[in-house]
Structure formats: structure tokens, C-alpha cells
Amino acid sequence: MTATRGYDSVDLDTFSEDSRYKFLTGSVVPRPIALVTTLSETGVLNAAPFSQFVIISVTPPLLGIVAHDATERQVFAAAPGAYKDTVRNILANEEFVINSVSESMALQVQECAHPFPPDVSEVDTVGFHTLPSDLVKPSRIAESQIQFECRLHRTVPFGDGHSKTTLVVGEVVRVHCAEGVLEGHRVIHDALRPLGRIAGRNYCRTADIVSV
Ligand SMILES: Cc1cc2nc3c(=O)[nH]c(=O)nc-3n(C[C@H](O)[C@H](O)[C@H](O)COP(=O)(O)O)c2cc1C
Numbered sequence: 001m002t003a004t005r006g007y008d009s010v011d012l013d014t015f016s017e018d019s020r021y022k023f024l025t026g027s028v029v030p031r032p033i034a035l036v037t038t039l040s041e042t043g044v045l046n047a048a049p050f051s052q053f054v055i056i057s058v059t060p061p062l063l064g065i066v067a068h069d070a071t072e073r074q075v076f077a078a079a080p081g082a083y084k085d086t087v088r089n090i091l092a093n094e095e096f097v098i099n100s101v102s103e104s105m106a107l108q109v110q111e112c113a114h115p116f117p118p119d120v121s122e123v124d125t126v127g128f129h130t131l132p133s134d135l136v137k138p139s140r141i142a143e144s145q146i147q148f149e150c151r152l153h154r155t156v157p158f159g160d161g162h163s164k165t166t167l168v169v170g171e172v173v174r175v176h177c178a179e180g181v182l183e184g185h186r187v188i189h190d191a192l193r194p195l196g197r198i199a200g201r202n203y204c205r206t207a208d209i210v211s212v
Pocket of ligand 1: 046052086
């Protein structure tokens with residue numbers, strides 16, 4: 001059967017970089033959020049949210065985040081086009097933690113995306129609490145319900161001089177689930193209460209589940 005319906009065709013090449021970013025991130029929604037903790041070379045615990053967050057492989061268990069290079073507004077330590085602190089730290093010591101984000105963490109997570117200088121810990125600034133990790137040096141965020149300790153598997157660069165992006169893939173070496181979140185291998189979503197990113201400062205909950 002052929003459907004008859006009008007569509008607006010979009011040529012992404014005609015969009016500015018900013019509009020293309022807004023269109024793509026406004027279309028691929030809702031996105032889960034990884035709150036990534038890393039350690040700087042001077043021992044500062046960095047936390048930054050990444051909603052371009054994906055399961056790359058189940059065996060081995062690989063999780064990926066996509067980091068755009070920092071813009072002028074976001075960079076303190078280096079020239080625009082430099083890596084964000086998260087990527088720079090991961091390349092330096094190959095360890096990070098992906099902390100799941102629940103509804104109650106929304107405002108603090110948004111604040112963590114503020115471009116703080118590398119010597120300022122977002123974790124302390126926004127008032128998150130930490131827990132030591134078992135196998136990697138960066139700490140976990142205690143407010144998070146599931147924390148994935150990761151070792152760098154590989155990075156994959158994309159883009160050209162104007163817009164550079166890095167896919168950071170980590171192998172999960174240990175997982176911590178808060179009490180009440182896990183039943184066998186099943187995750188209890190009423191306990192996890194995950195937060196999704198829509199666009200800008202808009203987020204969503206999973207309270208309204210559609211079962212088919
Ligand atoms: C909910 C949320 C999701 C975000 N997702 C991404 C993302 O997937 N990739 C990215 O490059 N920046 C993303 N950002 C922006 C970064 O978090 C922001 O640039 C942050 O300052 C980077 O911190 P860092 O320099 O400490 O690594 C997101 C921001 C928010 C609030």
C-alpha cells in the first residue's frame with residue numbers, strides 16, 4: 001500500500017553547523033544520559049553529561065559516548081577545537097565511570113555541563129557525593145543508581161577541521177547497582193527513574209510506559 005502524505009525534505013548541507021546540531025539532536029530523542037566521571041592529571045574529579053550515549057557491544061560489554069570538540073566558549077586550557085576535559089582525561093589515563101542519571105539529578109547534571117576550568121571539580125561544585133570505584137581511579141557518583149566502571153577500549157575520531165568529534169568506547173569492567181534497582185539480571189525502572197534528554201534544558205521521564 002502506498003501512503004500519501006506530505007514531507008518537508010531537509011538538506012543538512014544548507015544548515016549552519018549550529019542548526020544541524022540542533023536538528024539532529026532534536027530528532028534523535030529522547031536520549032539517555034551518561035554522567036561521565038574522569039580524573040585530571042592533577043587529581044581533579046571531573047563530571048560531564050553526554051547524551052550521545054550508546055551500547056556498542058554486549059560481548060565484550062562496550063559503552064560509547066560521543067564528545068564534540070570544545071568550542072571557544074567551552075575552552076579554558078587550550079585553543080578552541082581542543083578536546084573537552086572528559087576526553088583529555090580519558091586519553092591520559094584510560095579510565096572513566098559512566099554514572100546513570102535519574103530524574104532527581106536533572107538540575108545538577110545540567111549544571112555539570114557548565115564550562116568550568118579543568119582545575120574546578122563539577123562534582124563538588126554541584127554538590128554530588130562520591131564513592132570509590134573498585135577497579136578504576138575515578139570515583140563514582142553516589143546519587144547515581146547504576147555506575148559502570150570503564151577502561152578505554154578505543155577512540156574513533158570523526159569530522160574535519162571545523163567540527164571534530166570523538167567516539168570514546170569503554171569496556172565495562174565492573175558495575176554497581178543501588179539497592180532495589182536489580183532483581184536477578186533485570187533492572188527495575190521504577191527504582192532507576194531514568195532521565196532522558198530532549199533538547200536544550202528539556203528532559204523527560206519514563207513514567208508513562210507504552211506496553212505492546
Ligand atoms: C544533558 C546533557 C547532555 C550532553 N551531551 C553531550 C554529548 O553527547 N556530547 C558532547 O560533546 N557534549 C554534550 N553535552 C555538553 C557537555 O556536557 C559540556 O560541553 C561539558 O562542559 C563538557 O565537560 P568537560 O569539558 O568537563 O568534559 C551535554 C550537556 C548536557 C547538559
